[in-house]
Amino acid sequence: MRPLSVLVAQRLRRDWLQLTLWVVGTVALAFAGFSGVQEAYGGEQDRLGILAAVMANPVILLFRGLPSGTDESAFIVFLLFPWLAILAALMSTFLAVRHTRGDEEAGRLELVDATPAGRWTPTIATLVHGTLANVVLGILVASTFLAGGAASEGSWLVGTATAVVGLVFLGLGMLSAQLMRTSRGANSLTVWILLVTFVLAGMGNAIGTPSDDLTHMESSWLTWTSPFGWAENTRAFDVNLWWPVLLCLGAFVVLTAAAFALQGVRDLGESIVAERLGRASGRAGLSSTLALVARLSTPSTIGWMVGALLTGALSTSLGGVVDQIGGENPAIADVLTSLASEGDLQQAVVVVFFTMAGLLAACAAVQTVARARQEEAHGTAEPVLATPVQRVRWLTEFIGIGFAAIILTCAAALGGAALGAVGAEDASGLLQTAAVSAAGQAVAATVFLVLTALVFTVAPRLTITVGWTLVVVAIVLGLFGPLLGLPESLSNLSPFAVAPELDGDSIDVRGLWWLLLTIGVGAAASLTLMRRRELAPAG
Incomplete structure (x- = not known):
């Protein structure tokens, strides 16, 4: 356990500024949502007008969340949750790649592997490190909603949903680091998957079925292909569904297990996806x-x-x-x-x-x-x-x-x-x-x-x-x-x-x-x- 604790402590010291910026920025966005909605959309009729417009043409606000009623807290989640989740996902993705493929590419991982830590401890440390970062982020997001006067269960649900989306992309980042030869390639793969799944969730909501009173939207099947869609369908401050959180946790476990399995069958410095061979001689234009x-x-x-x-x-x-x-x-x-x-x-x-x-x-x-x-x-x-x-x-x-x-x-x-x-x-x-x-x-x-x-x-x-x-x-x-x-x-x-x-x-x-x-x-x-x-x- 000592090599693991030492490595986790070293990662936290190394990343404290970056993680602080990610966490504080995400929490600040959640905090700004309260003051903004209370000032601009303090009346229920104001919020109802926006939701009715979204139902009439959902493409206009494609990159919002899932409409779940006119309650003030639910309206804040509708406006902001996808962006809280995408910030958690980006933080987790970059953290995972930086401490796996990034350290391996820079030669640091080889030095650590030569110590009593062995080959598996650095990867486990990355897993622990990323999980701690998302847990802290989720707690702070929930605390922000609680401080704004939101209901307790909904606050903890939206904080948990934010954290588990981050965990999904922590696992995806670790898997991409095993697949790709460079940290640049691993980051590119995970970011493209992030963008595609983010858009899929938005499109699934856009083509969903609105309620008769134009305050709720029932997601289409397309939304359920995305972890963002799973998290949005928790419907915090409305029906407060916890079971979609389990889908995110399940995806996290599967992706992490796949990353560990692939690490066990490849050599240090190699990758599952072979690097494309370059030309024997460069073009004159280069x-x-x-x-x-x-x-x-x-x-x-x-x-x-x-x-x-x-x-x-x-x-x-x-x-x-x-x-x-x-x-x-x-x-x-x-x-x-x-x-x-x-x-x-x-x-x-x-x-x-x-x-x-x-x-x-x-x-x-x-x-x-x-x-x-x-x-x-x-x-x-x-x-x-x-x-x-x-x-x-x-x-x-x-x-x-x-x-x-x-x-x-x-x-x-x-x-x-x-x-x-x-x-x-x-x-x-x-x-x-x-x-x-x-x-x-x-x-x-x-x-x-x-x-x-x-x-x-x-x-x-x-x-x-x-x-x-x-x-x-x-x-x-x-x-x-x-x-x-x-x-x-x-x-x-x-x-x-x-x-x-x-x-x-x-x-x-x-x-x-x-x-x-x-x-x-x-x-x-x-x-x-x-x-x-x-x-x-x-x-």
Whole structure:
């Protein structure tokens, strides 16, 4: 037991900052839900109007939870639970991969295996570590609901549901680490599965059966293919069903057992999925470091572009439907226009969807700069910088490719908007709104590019953690701030919330100038500081 306790303690010391950021961010989102709903939707009729609008066209709020009545606490769960669960899932996924395939890839696991700890203890320590993190997260989420005056059973149920979704993805992350040869491949596999299951749950709810009073939705069979759907069907603060929690726990046990079984049949450093053999000689186009950076970033950029294409298509294809529903249900019109500047409802819909496209562009940018940190931590940056390539040039190329990823992602969203607008009554107007929004969100996404690059130069070991945290905080403030009733001054701290957009027939530049100033200062500071920074290995 002593090697296990020592390893768990070492993991907790190593991860205390990252876990604190994940847990505090998730709990803060739950806490903000209470104050926001009480202020913006304090009356039952207000909540009933929103639910009626969702039932009329569930696709509008596809990424919400499962409607389970007009009770204030149940309404908060409807608005926020999927995002509490996805934060728990991401925390667990990255933790599992970092301490299994990540340590193995870096050579640390081989050293630990040579001690009395043996080969199995580090994996068991990861399991204990991740379970403790999710238990603490679940307790704190439940405590937040209790502190807000919510019913006891519902509070503990929503906290438990959040924790068990995290456990499912802890097991999935451990399994992916056995399947894939690199931590990058394992993380990519788990994140794609996470996104697919998240969307499946939303789609299953969207095509479900509404109740006669338009306050509840019965999920379709599609929802039951996703752990997010299982957790949502606990219906906290309504009927309080505990048995779906057992489905998540069962999946956790199966995935964890599979991970241990696969570890027992493979050699250290190998993987179940064989690594694809490379070419005997490189292409002529890969003779420069810029081409290398582009090659490393291409697969992830394509993934973000596909998501942006679908987002753009929804932004214009739903415009006419939302306009009709907004006239019949003023509540949904208030929600959408609160997320955008003063303009007609169709413009507001496009702005909201392009805010999501801006989020995808920011993710593409952060992932590109994070790749520079991964190259440094894995030791593959050192051979490149041992050549005449200067450090400033090396970072400049990552920033340049990151900016290209932003432009391509926003362009894909605009292309999707053009496809969705085919046959629309006001296609030209919708495309004009989409074009201005795409340009504005590209500027907003660039802020995250340069800020992540700045973190990379001053605190390289925090690059990935801080970069993604900035994106999560900004999207919560920018996209959910108005829904949660947060002060406008706080919501406007998010670059997504102050990006230029079309207001009627004119362009409202909003926060363009301070966004450009931030980009200029951040880029200059990161490149200047990079000149004197030493390489920082993994630690």
